[in-house]
Amino acid sequence: MIYLDNSATTMLKPVGVAEAVANAINESGSYARGAYTSAIWAGRTLHEARKEIAKLFNLGDNQTVAFCANATTALNTAILGAIEPGSHVITSVLEHNAVLRPLYRMQQTAGISIDFLPADDIGNIHVEDAKRLLRRDTKALVLTHASNVTGNSVDIAAFGKFAKKNELLFIVDAAQSAGSIPIDFNNMNADILCFTGHKYLMGPQGTGGLCMKKSTRIDPLIYGGTGIDSFSHDQPINYPDRLEAGTQNIHSIAGLLFALKFINETGLENIIARKMALFTQLYMGLQTIDNITIYGDIYQKERTSTLSINVGDMDSSTVSDILSTEYDICTRSGAHCAPKMHEALGTEKQGAVRLSISYFNTERNIEETINALSAIAF
Amino acid sequence: MKEELSLVIAFDATSDAFAAEDVFRQNGLSGRLIPLPESISAGCGLAWRAESNLEKELTDALKSIDITSAHIYYLIL
Numbered sequence: 001m002i003y004l005d006n007s008a009t010t011m012l013k014p015v016g017v018a019e020a021v022a023n024a025i026n027e028s029g030s031y032a033r034g035a036y037t038s039a040i041w042a043g044r045t046l047h048e049a050r051k052e053i054a055k056l057f058n059l060g061d062n063q064t065v066a067f068c069a070n071a072t073t074a075l076n077t078a079i080l081g082a083i084e085p086g087s088h089v090i091t092s093v094l095e096h097n098a099v100l101r102p103l104y105r106m107q108q109t110a111g112i113s114i115d116f117l118p119a120d121d122i123g124n125i126h127v128e129d130a131k132r133l134l135r136r137d138t139k140a141l142v143l144t145h146a147s148n149v150t151g152n153s154v155d156i157a158a159f160g161k162f163a164k165k166n167e168l169l170f171i172v173d174a175a176q177s178a179g180s181i182p183i184d185f186n187n188m189n190a191d192i193l194c195f196t197g198h199k200y201l202m203g204p205q206g207t208g209g210l211c212m213k214k215s216t217r218i219d220p221l222i223y224g225g226t227g228i229d230s231f232s233h234d235q236p237i238n239y240p241d242r243l244e245a246g247t248q249n250i251h252s253i254a255g256l257l258f259a260l261k262f263i264n265e266t267g268l269e270n271i272i273a274r275k276m277a278l279f280t281q282l283y284m285g286l287q288t289i290d291n292i293t294i295y296g297d298i299y300q301k302e303r304t305s306t307l308s309i310n311v312g313d314m315d316s317s318t319v320s321d322i323l324s325t326e327y328d329i330c331t332r333s334g335a336h337c338a339p340k341m342h343e344a345l346g347t348e349k350q351g352a353v354r355l356s357i358s359y360f361n362t363e364r365n366i367e368e369t370i371n372a373l374s375a376i377a378f
Numbered sequence: 379m380k381e382e383l384s385l386v387i388a389f390d391a392t393s394d395a396f397a398a399e400d401v402f403r404q405n406g407l408s409g410r411l412i413p414l415p416e417s418i419s420a421g422c423g424l425a426w427r428a429e430s431n432l433e434k435e436l437t438d439a440l441k442s443i444d445i446t447s448a449h450i451y452y453l454i455l
Contacts, residue, residue, distance in 0.1 A: 033422075236391055
């Protein structure tokens, strides 16, 4: 099997992640529920994971990490919990439904209004458009760091400066960029950065979180036990504890911790270089094939190792199914939960075949994929 | 078990308790996490129990990681 759906989830994890999960099942009690050995083990594991995230994303003083189930939960927490009801929000057509649907929900229930930054022909958005959309009542900017369809990155530094200058709450969706593009949370002028653990951080599913300034006010999405202040009717006031109700998924976080150590020890720059070498091999192979359309800004200095294509006017699901059944190559077809991106690219009917590369793919994987698509396109 | 005067630090957040344990260990300061004594606060949570003569070293270590809201008690435990 050749697995090229890493933007959905990385299947090949660093050797040791699965063992770390198994070990945690045997060792871990419940975080914050006691001072006995296994509960302390859980707490230390969570604390170590916070430290590794802080190292990877360059968190500064008075910034912290709240863990939750995935990027979707983190984005729902940030959007529903921090955006002011009745305000105007700027977002973009690049966004995933994990951003769009909570915003639409707030449009219906909290009276927010939304404007979308348009994308150009190769799927990029521009800060000049944000300046044009800015209103007196604009209070928040919500942007992905990288499109899950094209792999294009967004100039977060430029948008961060724009957000800071205009005193906007800036929420960044790093679901695709975490582990694929360097993240400097302390200097990007973002208030909240949402990530998942199971994509390019290469940890288990069921892990994710949000990085935040401790001074940012976020109402919890989930209310419940925290192991502290049991007689209080409210969640603890301090972050991250305020956002971490319920039993934490220490088993999977132990796996994520192992994966984060792998990334920090290997060096993110080395991981990116490896993935982008394979990405370039794939692009160079496909761009010579007549009848294949490639989407996105391939020559961006920083981007993810995701490439979306179509073969002639073939339904993307047909191409993906042939790749699976005849070549045992795993790709994703359709709309990738990013409807406005497909409208912008003109692919809302056809969808696109997404090929997303991980650190553990090989040159041979890419060569076989190029050959398969060449045969399908012939 | 012999009772003795202990310094007990209560935290406003469990995440602070584990960050404190980490920095105390890095600084070679002895002690351990214990269930928050009911005499400090009814409910639950974690506290750091240490020898009674370590207040300055412990508070300096907490300041180094920006934990300023910890509460210090002296209890016979």
